[in-house]
Amino acid sequence: MYAIEVDNVSRVYQKYSARHRFQTFKSALVKGDVFRSLKADELVTALDGVSFNVEKGRTFGIIGENGSGKSTMLKLVAGIAKPSSGRITTVGKVSALIELGAGFHPEISGRENVFINGIILGLSKREINEKFKEIVSFAELEEFIDAPVKTYSSGMYMRLGFSVAINVNPDILLIDEVLAVGDASFIPRCLDRIDDFRRRKKTILFVSHDLGTVEKICDKVLLLKNGKIAAIGEPKRIVNVYLQDIAEKQEKAFEKKKAEKAPAPDLGDERREDRWGKREIEIRKVVLRNLQGQEKHVFSPEEGLAIEMDVVSSEAIKDFVFGIGVFNSKGVSCYGTNTQIEDFRPLLIQGNGKVVCRIEKLNLINGTYYLDVAVHKNDGYPYDYHRSLYSFLVSSTLRDVGISRFPHTWSFSPTIKISK
Amino acid sequence: MNLIQNIKGVWKYRVLIQNLVSREVKARYRGTILGFFWSFFNPLLLMTVYTLVFGFILRPKDPSFEGSPWLYALFLFCGILPWTWFSSSLLESANVLMINGNLIKKILFPAEVLPVVTVTSNLVHFIFGLPILILFIPLLGKPFTPWMLFLPVVMLVQYVFSLGFSLLLSSLTVHFRDIRDILANLLTFWFFSTPIIYALSFPTIQKSHTLRVLLNLNPMTHIIGGYQSCLYYGELIHWKKLGATLLVGLLLFIVGYYVFDRLRDSFPEEV
Numbered sequence: 234m235y236a237i238e239v240d241n242v243s244r245v246y247q248k249y250s251a252r253h254r255f256q257t258f259k260s261a262l263v264k265g266d267v268f269r270s271l272k273a274d275e276l277v278t279a280l281d282g283v284s285f286n287v288e289k290g291r292t293f294g295i296i297g298e299n300g301s302g303k304s305t306m307l308k309l310v311a312g313i314a315k316p317s318s319g320r321i322t323t324v325g326k327v328s329a330l331i332e333l334g335a336g337f338h339p340e341i342s343g344r345e346n347v348f349i350n351g352i353i354l355g356l357s358k359r360e361i362n363e364k365f366k367e368i369v370s371f372a373e374l375e376e377f378i379d380a381p382v383k384t385y386s387s388g389m390y391m392r393l394g395f396s397v398a399i400n401v402n403p404d405i406l407l408i409d410e411v412l413a414v415g416d417a418s419f420i421p422r423c424l425d426r427i428d429d430f431r432r433r434k435k436t437i438l439f440v441s442h443d444l445g446t447v448e449k450i451c452d453k454v455l456l457l458k459n460g461k462i463a464a465i466g467e468p469k470r471i472v473n474v475y476l477q478d479i480a481e482k483q484e485k486a487f488e489k490k491k492a493e494k495a496p497a498p499d500l501g502d503e504r505r506e507d508r509w510g511k512r513e514i515e516i517r518k519v520v521l522r523n524l525q526g527q528e529k530h531v532f533s534p535e536e537g538l539a540i541e542m543d544v545v546s547s548e549a550i551k552d553f554v555f556g557i558g559v560f561n562s563k564g565v566s567c568y569g570t571n572t573q574i575e576d577f578r579p580l581l582i583q584g585n586g587k588v589v590c591r592i593e594k595l596n597l598i599n600g601t602y603y604l605d606v607a608v609h610k611n612d613g614y615p616y617d618y619h620r621s622l623y624s625f626l627v628s629s630t631l632r633d634v635g636i637s638r639f640p641h642t643w644s645f646s647p648t649i650k651i652s653k
Numbered sequence: 654m655n656l657i658q659n660i661k662g663v664w665k666y667r668v669l670i671q672n673l674v675s676r677e678v679k680a681r682y683r684g685t686i687l688g689f690f691w692s693f694f695n696p697l698l699l700m701t702v703y704t705l706v707f708g709f710i711l712r713p714k715d716p717s718f719e720g721s722p723w724l725y726a727l728f729l730f731c732g733i734l735p736w737t738w739f740s741s742s743l744l745e746s747a748n749v750l751m752i753n754g755n756l757i758k759k760i761l762f763p764a765e766v767l768p769v770v771t772v773t774s775n776l777v778h779f780i781f782g783l784p785i786l787i788l789f790i791p792l793l794g795k796p797f798t799p800w801m802l803f804l805p806v807v808m809l810v811q812y813v814f815s816l817g818f819s820l821l822l823s824s825l826t827v828h829f830r831d832i833r834d835i836l837a838n839l840l841t842f843w844f845f846s847t848p849i850i851y852a853l854s855f856p857t858i859q860k861s862h863t864l865r866v867l868l869n870l871n872p873m874t875h876i877i878g879g880y881q882s883c884l885y886y887g888e889l890i891h892w893k894k895l896g897a898t899l900l901v902g903l904l905l906f907i908v909g910y911y912v913f914d915r916l917r918d919s920f921p922e923e924v
Binding site for chain 2: 246308311312313314315327329331332335336338340341345348349352353354357358381
């Protein structure tokens with residue numbers, strides 16, 4: 234049985250300027266056509282022919298970039314907004330955690346607000362009386378419950394809002410990114426509550442940017458892109474599709490940024506802060522590729538990286554060392570090496586050449602990295618030194634910390650109960 | 654019909670309405686020293702101003718006041734108190750959907766509850782002021798009469814009329830914010846077009862047929878007249894006029910509700 238059925242739903246909004254061109258009486262009277270029909274270019278399609286079903290008792294995630302239509306979808310399911318076309322059916326009581334504490338009145342006490350908010354969300358007075366203690370203790374507001382809500386901190390406000398909303402005990406719970414504001418101790422308790430909901434076979438529609446949580450708690454995930462369904466299915470797969478998508482986008486943004494920055498290496502001989510040396514041997518071009526040979530700037534930590542340098546030496550030189558260095562955004566050196574350290578003996582370089590440093594697996598944590606490349610003499614005299622002229626991004630769902638991701642595994646003795 | 658269903662829906666929300674009204678009433682005077690007393694101090698102060706200016710300086714010679722500024726003060730009070738209910742209801746309802754935009758945008762919330770709450774919480778303030786008014790009847794030299802028992806009928810007519818107006822105003826203001834500014838001026842004009850600071854029995858009015866017709870076309874004339882009958886003149890309310898006003902009120906309510914319902918879907922985007 235389906236708890237939520239969304240059938241070919243579209244939602245069209247008018248662009249702000251078009252909507253408000255005739256906002257006032259005066260202009261309406263002057264132009265005389267308040268109710269004129271809107272032209273197509275004055276409309277914004279927030280959702281376009283979206284269909285999906287959520288089975289009863291399932292947790293269904295919706296992910297996507299900002300403006301992809303996630304919140305609109307949630308509002309439509311909640312019944313707050315109406316679809317422009319298509320049909321939405323829900324079975325059972327729906328409660329939406331779209332904004333916590335919406336409708337709290339600042340002047341009256343937390344206690345009174347709990348009652349009114351509870352009634353707004355569909356509880357009876359008796360039910361609130363029964364749950365009052367639990368609501369207050371979950372929000373950890375026993376001390377302040379009789380103070381006016383305007384004296385609350387934003388965290389207190391949010392906790393009380395969440396606590397009321399979660400105690401409404403709906404059949405379908407809609408959650409929109411509300412957990413983002415909680416502190417480190419409150420979020421796990423919220424997630425506990427959500428788990429509790431899942432155990433009791435309630436249906437949850439979960440919108441979030443926290444892909445880790447989505448992957449963990451959802452049974453099925455929908456990826457929206459510009460108001461259309463881009464992918465739907467098993468969480469891990471959809472999250473990966475989304476990440477791939479983001480990576481491609483970042484890649485494009487990177488290239489754009491690079492194009493805007495004037496290509497530095499061709500700026501002549503004068504000494505610059507990020508490039509120095511007399512260029513007896515010159516590094517003409519540096520390209521980053523993955524191990525399959527594609528030029529790239531966004532990598533997963535599992536991927537390999539090939540740094541490709543085109544070098545030119547105008548004369549015959551017998552003393553040269555090629556080196557690379559990787560720095561993170563804080564300027565910490567993550568790795569550096571050169572041909573001297575690795576016992577290569579230079580014999581001769583003349584004319585054009587190509588040097589490739591192939592890293593089999595990056596094993597870096599998420600972040601932006603800067604690359605130094607250089608060619609110099611054994612004693613350190615630089616021919617051509619490029620300081621942080623190249624950068625790349627490492628991006629993944631993992632949230633481990635540090636500088637480098639050590640290859641590792643976990644194992645536990647049978648006495649320890651643990652699962653993944 | 655849709656209207657009937659929706660009215661049933663509003664009935665379903667009576668607990669919500671009740672709680673929101675009590676919230677409004679509590680929140681309004683929260684932080685003031687006099688608290689609820691402001692509900693009758695406000696009209697009392699207004700009445701004092703009018704009595705000083707009109708009663709003592711202009712001194713209406715009309716026989717209904719028997720030349721007494723004190724009786725004139727009582728007459729004023731009978732009109733100003735319900736007028737305050739009416740005008741605050743309208744002024745507040747013009748803003749009520751915007752102020753509570755959060756409820757409409759973020760929660761599945763029956764928007765029609767909001768104008769109902771506005772008119773009802775102002776009714777509560779009116780009721781708070783009523784004992785003072787009744788106390789002033791003997792103090793200022795008029796007897797109690799059994800006709801006073803018709804007061805709830807007059808209040809009902811005013812409630813329906815105000816609610817119809819509130820529904821219309823609150824929904825239209827979402828699209829035409831100008832209404833808020835027009836309304837304040839319109840209400841001043843309306844106040845003076847209603848026999849509140851003057852009586853219908855004034856010779857200037859009685860002599861002019863046009864003036865009488867125009868004043869009789871104003872529904873508030875009959876509503877305020879109803880209060881004056883019950884409390885001041887001590888006579889039976891004018892059934893036919895008040896009945897006609899109730900019909901006008903119901904008509905306005907239906908129109909107001911229809912407009913509100915038509916515009917309802919646009920609220921979440923527009924407020």
